Amino acid sequence: MSDPISHECGIAVVRLKKPLGYFYQKYGNALYGFDALQAIMTKQRNRGQDGMGIGCCKLDMPPGLPYMFRMRSTESVERIGQVFDDERKEFKRIARRIDKQRKDERDQEGKEFVSFEDDPEAIKREFEMAGEIYIGHLRYGTSGDFGKGALHPYMRRTTWPTRTLMVMGNFNLTNTRELNEIMMKRGQHPVFGTDTQSVLEEIGFQLDEAHTQLYHELRDSGIPGVDIPHHISERLDVTSVVKESAKRWDGGYSIVGVIGNGDLFAMRDPSGIRPCHYYENDEIFAIASERVALMSVFGVSEEDIHELPPAHVAVIKAAGGMTIEKFTEPRDFKPCSFECIYFSRGNDSAIYHQRKALGEQLVPQVVKAIDNDFEHTVLSFIPNTAETAYFGFLDGLRKSRRVVVKEALMDMLKRGEFDEAKLDDLVLRNWPRGEKIALKDIKMRTFIAQETGRDALVSGSYDITYGVVTSKDNLVVIDDSIVRGTTLKKSLLRILARTNPKRIIVCSTAPQIRYPDCYGIDMAELGKFIAFQAAVSLLRERGMAHIVRETYLACKEELRKPKEEMRNAVKAIYAPFTDEEISARIAQMISPEDTPWHGTVEVIYQTIPDLHSALGAEYGDWYFTGDYPTPGGFSVVNQSFILYFEAKDGRAHEALL
Incomplete structure (x- = not known):
């Protein structure tokens, strides 16, 4: 592509089905999941230029010990290896400290010496990026700012694991303003800026509602307080939380979320605009934006990789059970053409052909x-x-x-x-x-x-x-x-x-x-x-400049309608x-x-x-x-023309925040 446009982000997920000790015994590597995440992200480095972020969630951590972590960096995606290597240097630093401590204890108390790097349980306890759930994000920003604070994953911390949430995605929502207004009517105080924040807060709200209802039921039934978190974790219906959250979303999205108790979910928009692929065996469950990333990293064939269906959410509970269910009704399947034309890596057989x-x-x-x-x-x-x-x-x-x-x-x-x-x-x-x-x-x-x-x-x-x-x-x-x-x-x-x-x-x-x-x-x-500029140039040259103003007025009229009734008024610019x-x-x-x-x-x-x-x-x-697959697309195109006519810079979907 000769012009400097870029595109949606890349997502990567690795969910281990076995304890870290299993991977240490089989592969000699307790950080197998961490390394696999790096490999998937590296294979998709074409998908993000603004920075990257990774998150880690540890299962079954005892109270008092942290269980969810993230790291974000504005380093060039070409330096993914360096970012991961920096984390490994921290791992080595921890290993030196603990090994020295253990050697001192051996000398003083006669304890058996076990190296930190040979102790998966200690690795999980001491090293932030050692857990069973890893998520990774490569960002190309299409809304909001471009600093470190805008990088995924976004995080919402509480003292309850079943209310703590980490979210990342490859998406744009067209109706963020509407979603923010709904939050304000509830009494919430949303922070305007990105649709990612809106997604995080909406899922967080629905998670709070589900959690609170379960808590009161369990407490009123006489379950001891110390046992309540375990029961909430078991009974938490993540699919229902997602279904309630996405009721009013309009846009294209592949969104991944991790709840602090260890529940993981991945969802795809009803039109299948944004891609989402997954691979599963008896050791891991993995997700990526591109099929070939999973094929290359895990050495498997195309038939082993599956596409998450539009309007569906995959949920893996902390205990390991997996479901894939509809969270809304699918629309006409409209995957993004530019994945084939330019964005995805061309070594995928379908995209190559x-x-x-x-x-x-x-x-x-x-x-x-x-x-x-x-x-x-x-x-x-x-x-x-x-x-x-x-x-x-x-x-x-x-x-x-x-x-x-x-x-x-x-x-x-x-x-x-x-x-x-x-x-x-x-x-x-x-x-x-x-x-x-x-x-x-x-x-x-x-x-x-x-x-x-x-x-x-x-x-x-x-x-x-x-x-x-x-x-x-x-x-x-x-x-x-x-x-x-x-x-x-x-x-x-x-x-x-x-x-x-x-x-x-x-x-x-x-x-x-x-x-x-x-x-x-x-x-x-x-x-x-350039096509729009050419059409406007022809209109002016041929004495039809009045169409530009008429289109502006038509766009404003369209924006007064319910979005389900809007049409694309900008087509008039090209019609002659x-x-x-x-x-x-x-x-x-x-x-x-x-x-x-x-x-x-x-x-x-x-x-x-x-x-x-x-x-x-x-x-x-x-x-x-100009034939958009969702109602929100028509509001964006009309708003975009208004910004052009009024000589205002900025993206139309940001103007609608």
């Missing part, structure tokens, strides 16, 4: 654009993440050319003639030619950089292959998607122009991004989308134009300026039907079509 299919679907448009002139066309890709789609694109081109060659041969046979010169033209001089034109010579995640310095960073991190493209050639490059076009205009197209082609054709495997996302992707500011007209204007807008190159730029976008042909009809397309 989907990306290849996205590239192949572009073939007819490209063949038409170059007028079948492959002799004077060089095919390539930029950036590196588009490489898989490029392979599919080449496969599709070869198939297309084989059909042409076959038809020509059949025609020759039918006429009883064999034209060797024509065959040479078809096969030798007019066969698709793929080259690696842009090379990333510095391994840096350029989308992390602040926008003010990003263009120079991109230019410095790419080099080009000289002497391959001529001034008579079309240069066709595959890109994952074009969101804002800024990087293409200011950096990448200027780099490609150094090859001096006759024409540069940029092909996006995604359709035109016209509408904001509000379910976890950082594509929320409508005015920054064909996709081709908008693509042509985008090409004009991103063409590099102040360069010695005199060629032209053309932009080809994936069509909506071809997107669904490549990915599957069920995949979400609201960022392209």
